[in-house]
Amino acid sequence: MSDAALSSALDLGSVQLRNRVALAPMAGLTDVPFRTMAWRFGAGHMVSEMVASKLELWNTQKSQLRRIAVAGGAPMAVQMAGNDPGVMAETARRLSGEGAALIDINFGCPAKKVCRRAAGSALLADLERITAIVEAVVSAVAVPVTVKTRTGLDIDDEYGVDAAVAAEQAGATMVVIHGRSRACRFVGPVRFKPVANATQRLKIPLLVNGDITDKQTATVAVTQTAADGVMIGRGAIGQPWLFQVLTGGEMPSVRERLCVMGEHLQHMHQFYGLQQGVRIARKHIQAYLQTLGVAQLIPQFMSLDTAFEQLTWLNALTECRIKSLQQQALATPQMAANSAYR
Template sequence: MPQIGPYTLTNAVALAPMAGVTDLPFRQLCARLGAGLVVSEMVNSNPRLRNTDKTRLRTRHDAEIEPRSVQIAGNDPQQMAAAARYNVALGAQVIDINMGCPAKKVCRKAAGSALLADEPLVLDILQAVVAAVQVPVTLKIRTGSSPQARNGVSIARIAEDAGVAALAVHGRTRACAFRGRAEYDTIADIVAAVDIPVFANGDIDSAEKAEAVLRHTGAAGVMVGRAAQGRPWLCGQIAARLATGSTPPAPSLAQQVALLHDHVSALHLFYGDFLGPRIARKHVGWFLQHQPQWLTHRAAFNALDDSAAQLHMIDQLFTGTTAENMAA
């Protein structure tokens, strides 16, 4: 199993950090359903943002599986080092550095995947963060700034030399964003170039795909991102396939609805009566995308702003109801 510093993961499947997605309730759910590592939403390294509600929620780790991994983002080495120390004091056991996000609002600040174009700055940030904390430091990257400038191998070697404990590599460049297909040849080259564990990321949407990507790249593990939205059991399915060679079925429809009910209830508790129902809408929407027979009810659910009403609608529409009845 992959090793990150002193931590041996229970399996080789990690849930990718995703802003607005991998909050504490979702991380807890995916871990319970089989993810071997879950990573927090991106936490801005700017110290002026530490006392905001968003940062406060993103740095909670109640009853979270270990190792507790927190992703930080920024472009100033000393701010990043301070952010690492701050999050370790709050309970982080692994510090993950974001150099993979392609979002314009992140890259405009020369952070995220924009950093890949500045290798000296990458080195400065990694050295500062590694020196600042006693916990393992990991790094999430893309394969480069653009298809014409794939420097992922060079970045990976810089990371290893700086003391980074593990890498996650998304098989697209910054310029590609999420368009087109992920490519895994560069990830294979990175695996061959370094001795630290590498997690392959990008377009891993099934257990069979995960197995094929590991076979192609030789990576130590896979990292699942958008495909887990609406399917929090996917990491567990992948882990089972890698362990046994066979893919367990997804939970039954009744079990999926029960999981959704529990997840929405946890979101209400975590975010409160105002924000909780609003956050729940997108998670229910992702679930419904995989249940086209119920997708017409998305608008009605999104119109609800009361916690009890949302749970009641889930129970009334879904629990014990077959797809045939819903379609009738």
């Protein structure tokens, strides 16, 4: 699939995705600050971190923070997990009442905490329950309902493909498949064959997910599966500009990327407050330092204890990097001409 194809819109009824490069839901990572950055760089679709469908957890701080919308017009897509069709329908109703423009159901999570409650990927072999859940949620809300799943329970079954088909028949509008089984969790190669089988059997759009980190891996995933688009998780951490690059835009200059890291840091401090913000920031800034090629500085950043120290450190790094880039550019005229060193 070319840049142009990935950058074309995808119609899901009452919601139109502005392109086909989506940010995957990742609990503890794809919060409002991260989704704000991803949206700014052109992500076509973003799903909130998973919220439990248990209504008694509705008012916990964690659940409330996960249901906050990103400013700037991004359609609010909320993911939920659970196993009781009635409770899930009620949760979906509440979410849609709060402004969710799309509801995503998680049938892929391998986490023990989720599977112990027979939710997430634990449901994959239970097509009747999957059908009942999707039907109940679809009838409860007027917004599109999507599902996210894996290839199956084990490497050699395709329960996830059957689940995707069952979800389509029950009224789902789009499916995302992570090309690994529940048993594989996040390890081993992504398998495209089952995803391709799902694309063939489905009429609704399918996004392929798993180990997509750049143009090449996106092209391979789409070519091998005939998927309608891609969903990216870990590959976007520390480089939200990936969405811009995959939809035909330019790679931002080093100066711009440094500024993006600083901007993201401030969003985290503001959103979580200074104490929690400092902890959350460590996960993200270490990823930025890696993608910016200065991983050796990670221990220094991790040792900083306050928001002020983090901000001051990052400002100093940015100034120092920009100065050194300018010096290099002066020393080598061809570098000055290279937009990456602006």
